[in-house]
Amino acid sequence: MAPPPPLLAGRYDLGGLLGAGGMAVVHRGHDRVLDRPVAVKLLPPGSPAAAVERFRDEGRRHAAVRHPGVLPVLDAGADRGWHFLVLELAAGSLAQLLRRRPVLPPAEAAALLGQVAAALAAAHRAGVVHRDVKPGNVLLDDGGRARLIDFGISLGAGGVDGLPADQVLGTREYLSPERLRGAPATPADDVWAVGVLGHQLLTGVRPADGLPALPAALPPALHAALLAAVHPDPARRPADGAALAALLAGPAPTALPVGALVPGDGDDATRRLPVPARAPRRWAAVALTGCVLAGGALATAFPGVAAAVVR
Incomplete structure (x- = not known):
């Protein structure tokens, strides 16, 4: 070229x-x-x-x-x-920050997650589902505030991909269970991705094979919000970015949604959500996704949705 x-x-x-x-x-x-x-x-x-x-x-x-x-x-x-x-032109990206500091303090992580959720709330009000929330698509300004970018695979209200029925756009580690099954994209998918991102910020573990357990000592509101965001039933997650932002900012609910907590290893009560088994690597081309700063991974059209997907 x-x-x-x-x-x-x-x-x-x-x-x-x-x-x-x-x-x-x-x-x-x-x-x-x-x-x-x-x-x-x-x-x-x-x-x-x-x-x-x-x-x-x-x-x-x-x-x-x-x-x-x-x-x-x-x-x-x-x-x-x-x-x-x-x-x-932004000062840096969340992906770059995580390369320097893989684990963030709860207060810093909560602030960044709240900013991303508020940005998604604006997108959802405009009828746009982002579909690719991940560290490479969150930039940071000079003051360290999160700035959401890359609407290259976003979908407007009533929009369709034009892809075969067995393919889905996204980045595997941040795709919701229903998107992995080929369901249409909704704001609940962006909420899931923020929940996965939160687990990553607090543990330093990229969610390649399942969500890591959250640290035991977290502010109750943050703990509750992240568990709600990754509920396997999208109807039981915060409905959109606005609902998630409110949950992150507010006091912990007196009761979490039914099924939100499952006993885990040791003393923590955080679920380890499974990710579908890996499938053979088959790829479809993706047009027009990128990043404003170097270091963002490409969003990928994953074939074989009903089976598994891999990056």
């Missing part, structure tokens, strides 16, 4: 590559008009018409979600066959 032009749309100077995913690439940029750094996501010339339309849809869905916890889209357009989205 030929490199993009050094000056895009007569306004954006393009610098080094920040990340790549599917058919898209993300470059550091500089806005000449407003004299500020930006991130520029690019789709190359010659991309299939369906890919171009998905890229445009991504920009529209992203721009529809207006919230301080969502990294804003600043501009969009095309120049010499290159379609582009311009976003704020």
Whole structure:
């Protein structure tokens, strides 16, 4: 693939590559008009018409979600066959933070999870399900606040993937049980992903083969919220980002949902949820998912949903 032009749309100077995913690439940029750094996501010339339309849809869905916890889209357009989205340039990512500090203190983890949940609440109010909440898609601003990005595989109200019935988009470790079975995406899937992320932040364990047990000494509200978020029945989870944000911020309920706690090993009462057995590695191409900073994993279209999925 030929490199993009050094000056895009007569306004954006393009610098080094920040990340790549599917058919898209993300470059550091500089806005000449407003004299500020930006991130520029690019789709190359010659991309299939369906890919171009998905890229445009991504920009529209992203721009529809207006919230301080969502990294804003600043501009969009095309120049010499290159379609582009311009976003704020963030200071870092949660994935980068976890490489330095794999386990976060409960107060810091709760604050970040609450910020992600609030951002998802705005997305859900706008009729958008993100479908790929994970550390690489949570950026951090200069003050350490979470900023949600990458609506490349998000789905609007009434939207469909156009994928075969036995394939599902997402990142395996953060997919809900119902999505692994091929059920349609709902806000409850994003809630599950935040719950999985919370387990990871507090234990330092990437949830490759099941959720790790939560630490025994957690604030009751945080403990209750995370257990509720990963309830295997989506009807018993917080319904959406707003409900999860309220649960994270509020006092612990007097009683958790039925089935939320199952006796675990030793003294903790945290469930170890199973993940379906691994299936043979079969892959489908995914267009237009990426990250504004390097280090985000690609979202993948997983075949064989009724069986298992692997990354």
